[in-house]
Amino acid sequence: MTQSNCSRREFLGLSAAAAGASFAAKPMVSLPRNLMLAPEAVPPSERVRFGMIGVGMQGNWLLSESIKLPGVECAAACDLYDGRHTLAREIVRADLPVTRRYQALLDDKSIDCIVAAVPDHWHKQVVVDAVSAGKDIYCEKPMSHTAADGVAMVDAAKKTGHIVQIGSQRVSSQICAKAKELIAQGTLGDLMLVEGWLGRNDPTGAWQYPPPPDLSPRNLDWDTWQGTVPKRAFDPNIFARWRCWKEYGTGVAGDLLVHLISGMMFMLGINEPPKQASAVGGIRRWKDGRNMPDVHAVVYYFGELPVYMRLNLGTEMPEAYRIQGSKGVLDVTGSTLSLTPQTGKDSYPSYYTGSYPRAMREAYLEKWHLENDPKPGQAAAMPETMSFSGPDFDDVRPHLWTFFDAVRTRKPVVEDAVFGHNAALACHMANESYFRKSAVSWDEASKTIR
Numbered sequence: 001m002t003q004s005n006c007s008r009r010e011f012l013g014l015s016a017a018a019a020g021a022s023f024a025a026k027p028m029v030s031l032p033r034n035l036m037l038a039p040e041a042v043p044p045s046e047r048v049r050f051g052m053i054g055v056g057m058q059g060n061w062l063l064s065e066s067i068k069l070p071g072v073e074c075a076a077a078c079d080l081y082d083g084r085h086t087l088a089r090e091i092v093r094a095d096l097p098v099t100r101r102y103q104a105l106l107d108d109k110s111i112d113c114i115v116a117a118v119p120d121h122w123h124k125q126v127v128v129d130a131v132s133a134g135k136d137i138y139c140e141k142p143m144s145h146t147a148a149d150g151v152a153m154v155d156a157a158k159k160t161g162h163i164v165q166i167g168s169q170r171v172s173s174q175i176c177a178k179a180k181e182l183i184a185q186g187t188l189g190d191l192m193l194v195e196g197w198l199g200r201n202d203p204t205g206a207w208q209y210p211p212p213p214d215l216s217p218r219n220l221d222w223d224t225w226q227g228t229v230p231k232r233a234f235d236p237n238i239f240a241r242w243r244c245w246k247e248y249g250t251g252v253a254g255d256l257l258v259h260l261i262s263g264m265m266f267m268l269g270i271n272e273p274p275k276q277a278s279a280v281g282g283i284r285r286w287k288d289g290r291n292m293p294d295v296h297a298v299v300y301y302f303g304e305l306p307v308y309m310r311l312n313l314g315t316e317m318p319e320a321y322r323i324q325g326s327k328g329v330l331d332v333t334g335s336t337l338s339l340t341p342q343t344g345k346d347s348y349p350s351y352y353t354g355s356y357p358r359a360m361r362e363a364y365l366e367k368w369h370l371e372n373d374p375k376p377g378q379a380a381a382m383p384e385t386m387s388f389s390g391p392d393f394d395d396v397r398p399h400l401w402t403f404f405d406a407v408r409t410r411k412p413v414v415e416d417a418v419f420g421h422n423a424a425l426a427c428h429m430a431n432e433s434y435f436r437k438s439a440v441s442w443d444e445a446s447k448t449i450r
């Protein structure tokens with residue numbers, strides 16, 4: 001099971017209960033027509049050839065999904081661990097060209113674009129090298145390992161004009177698209193607060209992955225894997241569980257919070273970093289030598305909007321948003337939306353008037369009922385909860401499709417380098433605040449976290 005399966009299930013976790021509680025479930029999701037075409041229906045001139053960099057837990061999934069898309073072909077795969085060359089050949093074809101050096105894919109003129117699923121500490125170099133070599137690139141989330149890396153990646157994308165799409169697939173979720181539409185129509189009134197949460201409660205969810213049993217410096221280029229991080233002796237646990245350490249990963253913030261943030265930015269039409277972040281958390285459950293928190297709760301200001309996100313690797317909770325406005329609440333999970341409108345008006349006379357003397361109270365009550373009770377023949381207002389549900393399919397597939405379609409058509413993508421950078425900044429700010437034990441803000445002038 002890949003993590004994307006796993007996080008997809010988490011995002012779907014509430015759907016059955018939410019659908020059961022709804023009054024009206026309207027099926028609403030259909031795949032773009034192009035996604036349903038048979039691969040051979042695409043003329044050779046429109047085919048896109050990609051090179052795959054990183055065929056690990058997420059890369060094997062992206063590779064398998066990409067080659068099922070019409071008009072999309074894998075030309076070669078790269079990984080530093082030879083076991084993943086075998087895996088790539090098992091997925092694509094027995095004679096797929098494979099290499100340990102990604103530069104070989106960038107030098108290959110027959111390759112149009114790159115799909116990269118390498119650990120976070122390699123994202124910047126792979127993206128900068130890819131766009132500088134003239135390739136478009138789909139790079140996994142979080143876009144950057146540090147704020148400075150993100151700044152360099154945005155600069156490289158702007159300078160070269162190549163397409164960069166980041167892999168937070170909520171942005172291609174049709175449930176999130178429906179939520180975006182409802183919010184843009186003003187259904188929620190003025191936004192008051194956004195909440196999001198996700199919890200896990202098992203070793204795999206907490207990244208205690210089993211390293212491949214044959215892993216050794218003979219079949220893995222351990223030196224290159226470490227990149228620019230201070231070198232350590234070969235350690236299979238670091239190879240498999242890199243998310244646990246800030247030297248390579250970005251903690252629950254970059255692993256999970258980034259999905260909540262990207263989805264929220266998409267639904268609310270935000271494309272800027274938070275003004276301020278204030279985090280609490282700790283290593284509360286998985287005391288296995290990691291240096292990143294396993295519980296992390298963050299309060300943000302996105303502009304003036306308060307946003308409260310919480311991640312917990314010690315208690316399981318399905319991934320969900322609760323978007324709160326002056327006209328109601330929108331609950332968003334992976335495959336359902338539930339909109340509960342609110343009038344924002346008193347439904348009863350104010351209980352404060354219980355403190356009036358009788359004559360005053362009775363005069364108030366009489367006036368209130370006269371002004372507010374339904375007139376004879378008039379129906380009382382009954383705000384109706386509405387539910388929308390979609391079929392269970394993985395948003396990774398349409399997200400990949402958006403990228404390959406953009407490579408072909410040069411259409412800009414939503415989750416480009418600027419969007420990816422802004423979402424990643426929210427994660428870096430959450431980590432900075434946790435480690436500094438104080439609120440932090442983004443300073444656009446110096447492009448640093450203060």
Ligand SMILES: NC(=O)c1ccc[n+]([C@@H]2O[C@H](COP(=O)([O-])OP(=O)(O)OC[C@H]3O[C@@H](n4cnc5c(N)ncnc54)[C@H](O)[C@@H]3O)[C@@H](O)[C@H]2O)c1
Binds near residue numbers: 053100117122169
């Ligand atoms: N969108 C999602 O839902 C989702 C889910 C899981 C992981 N991810 C992201 O995907 C990325 C990869 O995560 P993973 O769990 O697959 O990691 P992984 O460790 O399982 O796989 C990474 C692979 O990249 C290879 N690699 C590392 N540096 C390389 C280099 N310089 N050149 C070539 N290959 C190199 C490694 O050998 C390894 O096989 C991460 O950024 C992660 O956050 C996204």
